[in-house]
Amino acid sequence: xxxxxxxxxxxxxxxxxxxxxxxxxxxxxxxxxxxxxxxxxxxxxxxxxxxxxxxxxxxxxxxxxxxxxxxxxxxxxxxxxxxxxxxxxxxx
Numbered sequence: 001x002x003x004x005x006x007x008x009x010x011x012x013x014x015x016x017x018x019x020x021x022x023x024x025x026x027x028x029x030x031x032x033x034x035x036x037x038x039x040x041x042x043x044x045x046x047x048x049x050x051x052x053x054x055x056x057x058x059x060x061x062x063x064x065x066x067x068x069x070x071x072x073x074x075x076x077x078x079x080x081x082x083x084x085x086x087x088x089x090x091x092x
Contacts, residue, residue: 029066031076036064038083052082 010019039049050060055078062068063075073089080087 025067025069028069028071031071032064032066035079035083038085042083044083049079049082053078 039046044052046057046060046064050057053060053075055075059075060079063071063079073087077087
């Protein structure tokens, strides 16, 4: 009898010790997408967004790269403020 029949993919990832990593990568993709969408809605170029954040374009590119996991809360907060938004993080 296969012990995995009836289990879901999250259970599999948990068993493999990969669930937190996969969830973090998915969250980064969502955040990068949301930031790009807000920039587009506000017709902000990367140069203008970087200026508002008081950072470099290279740093902004890392933030907007969905596959780059190296982002700090401080950077996310600056991006949110630059777009007139607030960053909300919660533990579940």
